[in-house]
Amino acid sequence: MDTGSGTGPEKVVPLREGLFHIPASPDDHGYLIGSKCHNCGYIAFPPVLVCASCVKEDTMRECRLSGKARLDRFTVSHTPNIAVEAPYIQAYVQLEEGPMLYTLIAGVEPRADALQLDQPMEMVIDKIRTDEEGNDVVAWKFRPAEG
């Protein structure tokens, strides 16, 4: 994967800034960027500015998320839309840090028997679409955890 250092047509751009790290090399790992309350330990993704649990100013700090999750529920969708060809899988995964995320699933056939509820999942930075300038727009997806 080209990492966006060039200006060529295959530049990699994030779907949105500040929410995740795109691997800079084959040895690098992508990760999601959340926020953690140093008072109560609550972790939010996407990050929030004030802890909704403590409701005190200035307790949240940026943090990296492990990308480890379990599959909470999923559906095989049959209607293509602006960003996705059908069929595809939409799912909720719960990160081991707590947040519940609505996400696309990568790495499996879009079939009901491709996944099991509660199975371990992992985050992967993957292509979402090609933008008008020919760049790869990337964001997180989840896939069954390896090993």
Added chain:
Amino acid sequence: MDTGSGTGPEKVVPLREGLFHIPASPDDHGYLIGSKCHNCGYIAFPPVLVCASCVKEDTMRECRLSGKARLDRFTVSHTPNIAVEAPYIQAYVQLEEGPMLYTLIAGVEPRADALQLDQPMEMVIDKIRTDEEGNDVVAWKFRPAEG
């Protein structure tokens, strides 16, 4: 002026439907379409569905406006924008039927001495801009009344 019957690049299209009549031939006249209350005589342009004076249902009927007006006030504007090259004149004219209209002025140099407050004005259907398909987008403007 081509009147829009063809499908060529010089088709004439109204800025918005239902507010004015575009002359169909050189002998035809453009006019503004307002609404008139058959109860109290109040005339509105742009048209309204219920008379704001009587506030009764179903008293408003579509009506043609004469296009005769007087100049209430004006300014010479020096900042171009998406639709107009600078300098140009923006003005309020009061239609003889009552409504006060914010409008562009046609037919005079964009100078402070080109117009006199209270002078008679008349409506003209004029080109506003060229759209993406090369059509002439037209709407009303006002110019000093002839004769």
Added chain:
Amino acid sequence: MRDVVIIGVGMHKFGYLPHVPIKELARVAVWNAIRDAGIEAQAIQCAYVGNTAQGALEGQHSVRGHVALRTGAGLSGLPIVNVECGTASATVAFREAWIAVGSGLYDVALSLGMEKTTSGTKAQRQSSAAGAVDVTSGDGGMGLTFVGVFAALVEKLMRQYGWTEQQLAKVAAKSFYNASLNPNAEYQQAYTVEEVLQSRVVSYPLTRLMSCSARIDGAAAVIVCAREAVEKYTSRRPLVDVAACVQRSVPFYDFRKPETREIVYTHDPSSVMEAYKIAGAGPEDMELAQCHDAFSIEEMISYQAMGFCEPGDGGRMIDEGRTALQGDIPFNTDGGLLARGNPAGATGTAQICEVVQQLRGEAGARQVRGRDGTGPKIGIISNAGGGPVENAIGSLMGVVLKR
């Protein structure tokens, strides 16, 4: 707060109406409500207007209600407040009207929900729908869909509770049947369980006919009055009491706790429960219910969330016909979001219009009889707006009306 009653309701028929401008939708709903209330238009002292899409689709920002009421309905001079909160927009408008009259500041207030989603381009419509969640949260633009949220949920609940596709389809078929008896509904035709099941699968297990239409227009208006001032304005009877009107935004959820997940899966009932408490009545007292059923699964979840059965018993509720027009707790008697239609900004006041008509005994062919056969005396409405609850963005509404 002073006691507040509903004295007039009015709708413009819901449906795919691309040639009807929003001003006309507003005019018809407002004037139907004025006539229904039997008041002079000038008696309306303030107005609250809910809408979600006109900014995105028509570029009409900032003064939507002002434009619709002044150039559509003929109302000027009065305070007009534009409110927005997804599918709860009109319920929020109603609630603010209730507060304004309850406060003593005004005697008579109008709430209007109006929506036009058949205008604009496809990209604008997608932007409008995507704008109901936190657009900076990152999942916008991925292709994730609202229907997927509920499809994934029902897929899980079917496993958990043993609910069947047949049961889901029965809920939808009931809604279409009710709508077929409602001249203001989007759908004017009943679909069978088989037709619902055989329609295109959108996102498993939800089919097209288990999901509300995306492109639909409509408007619904409700006029409220201070109870102590009613005689001054109208002789229209019966009056309908606003016994409770609750709004919460989605609370903080800690998904590390299993009980939080359970609440979220099955629709947070907190606003409805608070509404029961304020009204001094429980689900056992209710004689009809409206819920937020943009997808038919939501009605089955609402049976338990709103306190009408034990967790998981929703399938039995529909099988036994308890929520049909002739059942002991008729649900979505006008067809609900699914079949009466869900033009988001107008949905909340349409729900209120329906319960008011039922409580007055004016619901025609879809009139429910109530416990004692003389017509219902009390009903509950649940509504929500904004993103799915995991996003923790949006509002939850609970309203109890009674005669």
Added chain:
Amino acid sequence: MRDVVIIGVGMHKFGYLPHVPIKELARVAVWNAIRDAGIEAQAIQCAYVGNTAQGALEGQHSVRGHVALRTGAGLSGLPIVNVECGTASATVAFREAWIAVGSGLYDVALSLGMEKTTSGTKAQRQSSAAGAVDVTSGDGGMGLTFVGVFAALVEKLMRQYGWTEQQLAKVAAKSFYNASLNPNAEYQQAYTVEEVLQSRVVSYPLTRLMSCSARIDGAAAVIVCAREAVEKYTSRRPLVDVAACVQRSVPFYDFRKPETREIVYTHDPSSVMEAYKIAGAGPEDMELAQCHDAFSIEEMISYQAMGFCEPGDGGRMIDEGRTALQGDIPFNTDGGLLARGNPAGATGTAQICEVVQQLRGEAGARQVRGRDGTGPKIGIISNAGGGPVENAIGSLMGVVLKR
């Protein structure tokens, strides 16, 4: 209604802040207000949020306040109502908070105005501005501008009243001077009358420095409390009374009548006059005033519209320094829309923040002294939102605050 007092105000500095997300603007304003009020954040029981541009510029519709308060300020669970009415949006939010507390439903309510107009594309920004009038009226897309509305008006009034360009520039220079004493203002520098006159002519006679900036961000929050419940929540003093808070939408104008034209030329004063009446105080009692001065001419018109001088005497008011910080009726002490800045959705609560700080004697270098030299005890705010009044679309606001 119960008596309502203001217990806390807070702002995020106004300015060109493209790298500050709206959530951060909201967070800073809300938490400054919470700290100022000396309350627990959880004491806030409901919230009203005004904004105009986020739909058009960022695609954030329906749940703007929910997103900003939940993910920005950390507030969840409470009812949140998004309101929109052009430059009056935040005043409307404040007014609804006042009604909600006055009704007895809540003791403590937050109103927040927040705006970010430095995001989006140029086309989106134009759509956002154009959306504040009736977009179906036909003049949208012609290239007609807001500044032209006021330029044409002042050109006429200069002829009618003999007002001079010099006087217009003096008003602007006064505003920039006041802003230079206000750390939250967009402009932190004073411009001379000559600099104002010599800046680019936008639309004759208005120059760039007589017109507010189009691209500006900011947020301002106000927390209100029931007077009878204050002891329960905070020991913060002095309290500031909401003595009157009036909203009207633009009434029906019949331009065939010369008196109608006169009212419209010189800003319809009806909301301000009603506010005086409710407060039981007239312009002669006011010790400071904020008005809607998106263009410096509007302040000169407001001198007469708000009752501080006879028609046409606005020029003399500014020449005699009566509206300067040291004058007998200081106007736009924080710099006003022109120089404190006018991020439309945040403007109304910023006006309130300023009057509250002045009444409390906490306005620092720009503190006015009041009649008896001990600081002002009462002030008036005028604000408007939506299209120019000929369009008959929009709201007119009048607020009287007192200590």
